[in-house]
Amino acid sequence: MGPYVLRRLGQSLFTVVIVVVSVFMLLRLMPSSGYFTREDYVNMDATARTAYLRNMGVLDNPAIQFGHFISGLAKADLGRSIAIYPRTPVLTILAEKAPYSLWFGLAALVISMGLGLGLGVLMARQKDKVADGIGTVYVTIVRAIPSLIWLFLIQQWVTGLLGWPMVFYGDRPVSWILPTASLSLSGIAWYAIWLRRFMVDEENRDYVRFATSKGLPRRRVMTGHVLRNALVPLVQYFPQQVLLTIAGSLLIESIYSIPGMGGLLVNAIRQQDNPIVQALVLLYSVLGIAGVFLGDILMMLVDPRIKLEGSGGAKAGKA
Amino acid sequence: MKRPMPDLAPELFRPALFDEAAAELTGYAHYSYWRSTMRTFLKSPVSIFLLALIVVLVTASFIYPLVSPTDPNRVDLDTATWNMEPGSGHAFGTDGLGRDLWARAWYGTRTSMLLGLIIAILDVGIGMIAGALWGYVKRLDRVMTEIYNVLNNIPQTVFLILLTYIMRPGFWTIVVALCTTGWIGIARFVRNKVLMIRDAEYNIASRCLGTPLHRMILKNVLPYLVSILIMEAALTIPYSIGSEVFLGFIGLGLPLDTVSLGNLVNLGKNNFMLYPYQLTWPTLLLAAITISFYIVGNRFADASDPRNHV
Numbered sequence: 001m002g003p004y005v006l007r008r009l010g011q012s013l014f015t016v017v018i019v020v021v022s023v024f025m026l027l028r029l030m031p032s033s034g035y036f037t038r039e040d041y042v043n044m045d046a047t048a049r050t051a052y053l054r055n056m057g058v059l060d061n062p063a064i065q066f067g068h069f070i071s072g073l074a075k076a077d078l079g080r081s082i083a084i085y086p087r088t089p090v091l092t093i094l095a096e097k098a099p100y101s102l103w104f105g106l107a108a109l110v111i112s113m114g115l116g117l118g119l120g121v122l123m124a125r126q127k128d129k130v131a132d133g134i135g136t137v138y139v140t141i142v143r144a145i146p147s148l149i150w151l152f153l154i155q156q157w158v159t160g161l162l163g164w165p166m167v168f169y170g171d172r173p174v175s176w177i178l179p180t181a182s183l184s185l186s187g188i189a190w191y192a193i194w195l196r197r198f199m200v201d202e203e204n205r206d207y208v209r210f211a212t213s214k215g216l217p218r219r220r221v222m223t224g225h226v227l228r229n230a231l232v233p234l235v236q237y238f239p240q241q242v243l244l245t246i247a248g249s250l251l252i253e254s255i256y257s258i259p260g261m262g263g264l265l266v267n268a269i270r271q272q273d274n275p276i277v278q279a280l281v282l283l284y285s286v287l288g289i290a291g292v293f294l295g296d297i298l299m300m301l302v303d304p305r306i307k308l309e310g311s312g313g314a315k316a317g318k319a
Numbered sequence: 320m321k322r323p324m325p326d327l328a329p330e331l332f333r334p335a336l337f338d339e340a341a342a343e344l345t346g347y348a349h350y351s352y353w354r355s356t357m358r359t360f361l362k363s364p365v366s367i368f369l370l371a372l373i374v375v376l377v378t379a380s381f382i383y384p385l386v387s388p389t390d391p392n393r394v395d396l397d398t399a400t401w402n403m404e405p406g407s408g409h410a411f412g413t414d415g416l417g418r419d420l421w422a423r424a425w426y427g428t429r430t431s432m433l434l435g436l437i438i439a440i441l442d443v444g445i446g447m448i449a450g451a452l453w454g455y456v457k458r459l460d461r462v463m464t465e466i467y468n469v470l471n472n473i474p475q476t477v478f479l480i481l482l483t484y485i486m487r488p489g490f491w492t493i494v495v496a497l498c499t500t501g502w503i504g505i506a507r508f509v510r511n512k513v514l515m516i517r518d519a520e521y522n523i524a525s526r527c528l529g530t531p532l533h534r535m536i537l538k539n540v541l542p543y544l545v546s547i548l549i550m551e552a553a554l555t556i557p558y559s560i561g562s563e564v565f566l567g568f569i570g571l572g573l574p575l576d577t578v579s580l581g582n583l584v585n586l587g588k589n590n591f592m593l594y595p596y597q598l599t600w601p602t603l604l605l606a607a608i609t610i611s612f613y614i615v616g617n618r619f620a621d622a623s624d625p626r627n628h629v
Contacts, residue, residue: 015468023473026481144613145606146561148568152588204626250569266569269480281477288472 005297012289019285020278024069027274028062034272035082056082058274069278078282079275084267090279093264098246100260101253104176105245108183115184116191123192124199124230125222135192142189148251151182155255167257179256183249191234198230236299240291247284352542352625360622369611376608380428389422391578402594411600415590420597424604426578430490432608434563434579435556437494442501443552447544449502450509454517463506470503479562483571490573493566497559505551509544516540546623553616557609564605580605 032053033041044052053059057068072079078090085093123135142150158178159166165175202208203226211221248262261280268276360366395401395417405412411420453463470478482496516522522539530539560580566572567581575582580601587598621627 011468015465015472018465018469019473022469023477023481026485029485140610140613144557144610146564146584146609148564148588149584149602149605152591156591251565265477266480269477269484270570281473284477285472289468292472 008293008296012293015289016282016285020282021066023281024066024278025062027272027277028058028065030272032058073282078279081273081276083271083273084264084276090275093276094261094279094283097248097259097261097264100258101248101262102246104180104183104252104258104260105248106242107180108187109241109245111180111184112187112191116188117195119188119192120195120199121222121227123196124203124226125218127196127200132196135196139189139193142186143193147186150185151251151255154178154182175256179252179258182255183252194234195230198233199226202226202230232299232303235302236295239294239298240288243287243291243294244284246287355625355628356546356619356623359627360619363618366615366618366622369615372607373611373615376428376604376611377432380425380432383422383425384429387422387425389419391418391422391426392576394418402590402597405596405600412594412596414586414597415594420583420600423578423583424601427580427583427601428604428608430573430577430579431560431563431581431605432556434490434493435559435612438497438501438559439552439555441494441498442505442555443548445498445502446505446551447509447548450506451513453506453510454513463510467503467507470500475500479566480569480571483566488566488571488574490577493563493573497562501555505548508547508551512543512547513540516543546620550616550620550623553612553619557612560605560609 035053035056035058036044036049040052041049050059057065060068069079076091078094081088081090081093119135119138123132126132155166155178158164164178165172167175168179169175199222208221208225211225212218216224246261248258248260248264250262250266252258253260253262264276265280267273268280395413397417400413400417402415403409403413403417405420409419409421411424413419414423449463453459478500479496482499483492486492486495516539522535525535525539563572563579563581564584565581567579567585572581572585573579583601584598584605587594587601591598
């Protein structure tokens with residue numbers, strides 16, 4: 001297992017470098033007018049603008065800029081924000097925002113897994129009966145209608161119905177419920193639909209027929225044989241889901257005004273706050289790749305039949 | 320000594336598992352993959368209904384702009400015609416500038432459908448060719464796998480937003496942005512299938528028996544791929560329409576003078592408290608389209624799986 005892990009680590013590192021370099025260079029393609037606030041741009045003349053840009057370091061050769069970025073990184077210095085929180089270190093911003101996304105994300109993940117796996121088992125056991133039908137309707141609605149629409153309607157209707165606050169307040173736990181619940185809805189659907197599919201696939205296998213024929217009660221067959229094997233392909237995605245909770249949800253955080261990470265990236269790109277964009281892309285791609293890596297290893301540990309040298313059997317499709 | 324027979328009540332027994340497909344296997348005669356797929360697909364009235372609904376909505380959205388004189392962008396200066404309730408001469412009412420929502424809904428559907436269709440065709444076309452090459456040409460494997468890793472690991476929102484900013488918001492920007500990330504997933508899927516099918520035993524056997532290449536491709540490989548590709552196309556359409564709504568929400572969607580379902584939903588959302596119908600009607604139309612495509616895509620995927628054929 002050792003050499004395999006080392007080689008995979010090397011490959012992952014290589015991918016991280018490519019991702020970061022491409023995003024870094026893409027950012028350099030954006031128009032330089034984006035570095036100014038509107039008043040600044042109007043008030044400055046051409047020479048002042050050039051001086052401002054040179055002072056900021058964006059006129060240097062991109063390779064040199066990348067060098068600065070890397071040497072800063074070695075000193076755990078991700079630079080300072082330019083436009084959003086002028087001159088605040090990026091690390092400070094992340095440290096302040098990440099916990100919101102992390103806690104909401106983890107809470108939602110726990111709920112998604114609990115309810116989603118439960119619903120999946122129920123749907124597989126009651127295949128083609130009422131429970132399966134209701135579950136399918138739920139999954140279809142959540143997955144087919146653009147989430148913005150139902151997230152917005154939930155906020156409007158449920159807060160009106162129960163008299164809960166429309167936005168997030170750090171000191172009022174009742175305002176945390178809806179964001180967490182909304183965040184869980186698509187996760188529940190994801191777990192339910194894939195678990196159902198894998199369980200139904202598994203149910204047609206010979207070993208399941210054998211277990212049924214030898215007289216094992218259906219409940220034992222389902223939990224002891226079918227469920228255990230159906231969970232294997234889902235386990236692969238678990239580390240990535242945990243790690244990427246830190247990225248937050250753009251829609252939910254902006255609908256409920258949660259000061260988390262979700263909207264940060266969009267704002268940073270919009271205001272061309274390059275240090276923040278770079279730091280976030282680096283963070284997300286490292287976490288994403290680490291998640292895939294850990295997922296493969298976890299899957300091998302759970303299912304000894306999976307070979308070390310396989311090319312990461314991506315079974316579940318679009319998440 | 321004679322022991323009495325135990326009471327063999329029927330509830331002590333359960334029927335053995337019966338697999339209809341396996342039972343039919345012995346009666347296997349004129350099996351045609353496509354006929355079986357279509358028969359399985361059309362067996363459900365829900366599939367037929369949704370397919371018909373898609374056809375009707377799409378046709379209507381393309382015919383309406385040709386026959387209706389109403390301009391969806393005509394702003395009325397008379398404030399009396401602003402925010403009119405549905406019914407009053409305007410089937411879906413009017414929006415905050417007196418624009419007719421019925422007309423806007425159909426123009427919007429047309430834009431969103433076009434967007435979805437173009438993206439689906441490009442994604443599936445590029446994905447199929449790239450995936451087939453990826454599967455057949457061994458030297459490409461390293462490069463393609465790396466491209467896959469990179470595209471798959473940049474958070475998709477980052478990619479969409481960056482591209483939209485670099486290229487300015489517009490119809491083709493969204494097409495390019497969604498296609499750049501969309502094709503690779505399909506390519507990966509096709510590649511895995513091609514690898515599996517190419518070296519499957521029935522293909523080796525077929526090759527040994529001297530089946531010509533074109534027949535192998537048409538009869539042995541293509542049926543497995545075409546169904547996947549149709550399904551992918553059907554599922555890409557609601558996904559693209561949804562992405563346009565999302566991009567509109569973060570201000571990177573189509574320009575506001577373009578009528579699209581995304582713009583309608585986002586405008587309607589802002590006025591939801593006062594004039595809920597401005598959101599409800601476009602949303603219902605949008606949901607009818609995305610749900611239909613989603614279900615039809617999934618049902619077709621089930622029907623195209625030979626294991627579900629009878």
